[in-house]
Amino acid sequence: MRVARLWNKLANPKNIPRLFAFVLGVILVVGFLVPFDLNIDQIYIRSAPQAQVDAGIAIAPYDRGGEVLKEPGISMAQYPENAPELGMVNSYMSPLALWVSSVSPYFGTTIYSSPGGLIDEILYYTRGFDTILESSILMMAFIIASWLAVNYTMNRKNDKKEIRSDMKMAIKDSNKVASEVKLRDIKARNKQMKRDN
């Protein structure tokens, strides 16, 4: 195939996600060949797998030590000078969580065992700016979706004229698409006929 024809194919938005998915797939397959080296010296540390379970701690694997507001637990920050109170709420759990962890030895493995204090440390203290950004991504998505829903589907009582013109435009566009589809259909059928004969 000539390069010019390839470029023309790239100009069609329909082909782009497919091409992108293909390229991404190739790179991910290459990833299998890359030697795996994990740096043990992590900033967001956890203890070795199963170590806390074997020790019989009820909130395994989330135990980070410390006492709320008295003694800091083991949290690390990249820049400790920016987080002087680090680790102070590490071991915080809600009264319900405290009760469940006193009753069940498997508290850490359940769905309601979100390690409250630990999440506060990382999400809201050392990496708070990330959390702001994450929620603003969500907020923007909701703003876009709700604006479209309110203005283009729900609240259209007063713009009958606009609906009529939109309808005309939509019919025109869909006619265009339909004729394209028809053309492609005929082409495909011809190809099939040629193959059959």
Add this chain to the structure above:
Amino acid sequence: MSFEVLGGNLLGTIPFGDIVLYLTPFNLFMFVVLLIFTFLIAVSKTETQVEASLVKLENTNKNVGKKEFHQRRFLAVICGIASAGAMITGDLFDFTLFMALVGILNIGIVSAVRQVSVLNSAFHYGLIAMMCSLPLFGGAAIILAATGTLSLDILSTMHTTPMIIFGALLMLIGVIGESGVAPFFATKAEMFRTPGSPFIIIIHLSSLFIIIRAVEIFLLVLM
């Protein structure tokens, strides 16, 4: 390579816990330029496209409605601020989040357009943006696993391993897809074919600046 080599003298930092924003002449320049553009876009009015009518001897004006105008201006301003933030951030994961925010705002700016072809290409861009979240965040996660840190300042002093290179490659494909660089330009280029010019421009501008910043980040991590 350190910040000083690429961006000039470090003028100061803005610390937010682990995430530190770096102010070097290079980053600060891009930050200020983007904010100026955002301001210009915020105070300007939309253009009107004039098209020749078929059969009749007159022109058709294509305007942007008032409600649509407000929505687009809001999203364009947020997009400008988000890309300005990506210029000075000193954290790898923070950069990918800014990139994802810019991606979703790009779709939002054209989402209110009533042209099937534009919406169609925006849909295809959205598909790519969704796919991009895997290489973007995955790449950052792989770099975190391989080095143990996300701070660009510390990453710039580490020597590279094959896994860091692979993480950077993943991030690169994410940035390329999300900002619509060749050969994935068609979806974004088709999105521009609609009235509402100054707001549409920020789609182009943000990806332009973010690509420059991404190149700086890759140099910091890999060199």
